Amino acid sequence: MSDANLLATEHDDFAQLVRRALRNRSFLVGLCITLAIVAIALVSFVWTPYDVTKLVISDRLKAPSLDHWFGTDHFGRDIVSMIMEGARNSIAVAFVAVAIGIIIGVPVGCLAAAKQGIIDEALMRGSDIIFAFPALLSAVMITAIFGPGALNAIIAIGIFNIPVFARVARGAALSIWPREFILAARASGKTDARITLEHVLPNIANLLLVQGTIQFSLGILAEAGLSYVGLGAQPPNPSWGRMLSEAQTMIAIAPQMAIAPGVAIIVTVLGLNLLGDGLRDVLDPKLRGDR
Amino acid sequence: MSKHTILKITGLDLDIGDKSILRDINLTVHAGTVHAIVGESGSGKSMTALATMRLLPNGAKPSGEIQFQGRNLLEASEPDMCVLRGDDIGMVFQEPMTALNPVKTIGEQVAEGIRWHEGASRMDANDRARRLLDRVGLPEKKFALTRYPHELSGGQRQRVVIAIACALKPKLLIADEPTTALDVVLQKQILDLLRSLVEEDGMGLILISHDLGVVADMADNITVLRNGLIQESGKAVDVLHYQSHRYTRQLAEASTHVPAWANRKAASGETPLLVLDKATKDYPGRRTGLFSKSAPFRAVDAVSFSVTAGRSVGLVGRSGCGKSTLARMILALDQPTSGAISLHGIDTATARGPQMESLRRDMQVVFQDPYGSFNPRRTVEWIISEPLHTLPDAPSRLERRERVLEALHEVGMTKDALSRYPHEFSGGQRQRLAIARAIITRPKLIVADEPVSALDVSIRAQILDLFATLNDHLKIAFLFITHDLAVARAITHEVMVMDEGKIVEHGPAGEVLRHPETAAARALVDAAPDLQRTIATRLAAAN
């Protein structure tokens, strides 16, 4: 992957960026989907078609209709309303997990690149160790001790994101450090920390942004997986993964229950991936059409 | 010498997208001769070569005729071209470091073409590859077929590329800037090799170069290109001797340009500014096993010299001789392992706080690459004012801007550059900006690491003029690090020759460059292409 091309490419005017963005189909589609999902999640705070905490047994397992667009589940809850509230949960978990990854991982990566030598070695070996714990295994351990909960998913996915961002930031920063403008800054006596802030970070920000989008979409998938096996959000908070695990028990009689949450996950992840690919192209036009 | 035509290009036009790259190119290459194509960057000289190989980038539309062995290559099918490439036409590229496949042995890569074109057995092909490598100067003892490219230096890799290109005794060899990435001594070796191949095998060679000195020595015929148009073509000696075309003359003058420099005759000052006392740098040995290390590598070996205020000193040497490491130590970017370096009597290794800041103020740097030496995401004003943070009192915004404007003025640029970004400027303008950044703190010393070697000759002449002016006006001392003796000749008072980490010769520039005493210095001087001297020798030989 020639992600290095995203680094320190020529500076573009904002207007140029916008023009390129408006011409990039995958960016536009991805952005629209992402904004729509976020909007749905926000709307669910103030309004959903039905109250998802109320169980209406008489309405159970209804097929899709005008009243219930995607039908109802085995407790008679409206699936559209549950999808809306589930979006909230998915986005929150994935977002906080990415934030954890960036806030801890990026400084670690930058420090490793700036200091080199033994500090670099130690930090990267540390990240190797964390890397050996897929989110699911961390979640298993956390749940075994503290019991299940949505917070487990955030922590488990967030921990896994730390070495991801540390490695990306380090790799990118390492390719910036030997550049002559860094030498010039060092020759004018700037400290490593200041050089990182003024020179390195602005030049690796693009790459981190794209990686952030990728980790966001991976986070949505991971959260769905965790809550599907019961390690994530707990009842009564709706989540897409748990909706699917409930649908599984009903799959022979009510397959429609599995459709809506699955489609919600696919559309969200697809939207984020398109947004990431689009961003990559918009920020670095040299790569256009190659991915 | 047989003079039959092997390649005849007639009316070659080339467009990439809407851009016209080449217009009406005509040239003829004879067997056993060297045809040089000369031009500055963007002249279309490489594209002419790639068009002949039919290896143009996607979207390129050539038209016209390229006659080779009785057929028009532009109309040949891709399978037909595959038969020709590597067999009848070979090509050598500019960048030897990336031209070889890193995961295949050099033997495999040389033998591959032989096996492909002639269906030779593996053993037979290996035998022939072995002989080829011997011939290009890579003897079996040190360069077995099983070596990988990363185990070879740049010059050695270029020899492998030449072996690949000449494996099947092509009728035509195209060499695109084959020595630009190498130092002068290696350059001479590679050029000698190419010449012997031409003489012994009777092939035609198209030599593409930006360097008139190289061309003067090698070429029988010459074509001068500019912006995709032929300026002049003819016999090399005539073209370069009479210089009847304006552009040719311009190129020739620029390549040997010596700036008008009032301070040139200035006597050495009294007060030493920069003093090195047995400065040494060791790099720790590479780990060879779990617990063993190879011996440390001594990059700079007990170097002592001093630079007095206002003097311009050249540091010349082959690539890898330690001159860049020395520069980094002087700039206090690297600590010497032993010995001392001081500026104004302040030791660079131990200076801290305000002392360090004053050191940084008095010593600035200009790098080689005008593209890599600016943060692409900052404006020119931000970039040029960066060294100002070493001032004891932070200047106000207004003061900052005034000083930036002053520096811009000094390097011949105007204030509309302020809010623009580096990519909006050409290579020469960028080098001016780099110099503006270096002089903004009114330093006493500027260390310039190959400051003009990435520039076209005409731009190079202007930048050398600028350095001369700065030395006259601001009395800044320079340490020029370069492998290009023409630069040293043009702009230095004294020259030091560095070899394997040591300073082997030090004296007045004219003296050292005219009468080198040590072997290392002589090798450099002998290998350096010199347009006038070469033409004179060739003319004398012809008469």
Next chain:
Amino acid sequence: MLAYAARRLTAVLITLLAASLIVFAVLQIVPGDPARLMLGINATQDAVENLRQQLRLDDPLHIRYLTWLADMARGDFGNSYTYSVPVRELINERIMVSVPLALMALFLSTCVAIPVGIFTASRHGTATDTATMAVTQFGIAIPNFWFALLLVYIFAITLRWVPAGGFPGWQAGAGPAVQSLILPSIALALPQAAILSRITRSALLDTLREDYIRTARAKGLPAGRVLWHHALRNALIPVLTILGLQFAFLLAGTIIIENVFYLPGLGRLVFQAIQQLDLIVVQSVVTLLVAAVITVNFLVDLAYAWADPRLRSQKR
């Protein structure tokens, strides 16, 4: 090469130790008495004491860690509290489901993805390329357990070709056992294959832009031969990285997929253990899986050195 392998092996051993320390430490921060937690509040004081003895809870921490390590090195993982059998037996039995499943999925995804990647790269920019890439974009977005549900619904419930889940065990012969792993491995392989084929394609395209590709073309080799003989091995280097990383995801995926198909693998074991608070089982399985991830990454490192001679002779 040997020196390189030895150096990597040392690093791997250190990583393994550190990872085991993390697993051990995390499971020590159980609030309150672990024995009490595992047995529940209704357990008698005697039972709790007994378990404390068995877990050596009265020993100092470092002693407990070292004994645990030494025991594991001997293959003694302790006894499961809920099953009252050695954890080793449980794992031996369950691993015979999880590992074949993961390997089948890895095999499937690699066999599909690498040809697809090569094919699309060689037809870069054509409609086939664009269409295939659109399909892989979907493949990445589909959660494997949802895809598994879909497969169950179509092939087990609607068409009734295969059972909806369960595992007949290897003693009944390889045929039925493999058959019951087919749907799960397809479900696991799909998203992995989508990612891997995209990576293969873009790595190949990047490689095809390198200078040495031009050198090979100038030798007179046709585009196809250049792709197979020069580009592919270089492009494999980034592909290997992703393969190594994917193994971790594949393991996690296996654990989830086992739940869809009711397969008695390590995943089911660990979830039952969580519900029953059988910390010994959780600790053992997690350690084992983490060790597997580290080992696979070590193998990938060795494969790297095979693919890249620069690494083999790297003396750092």
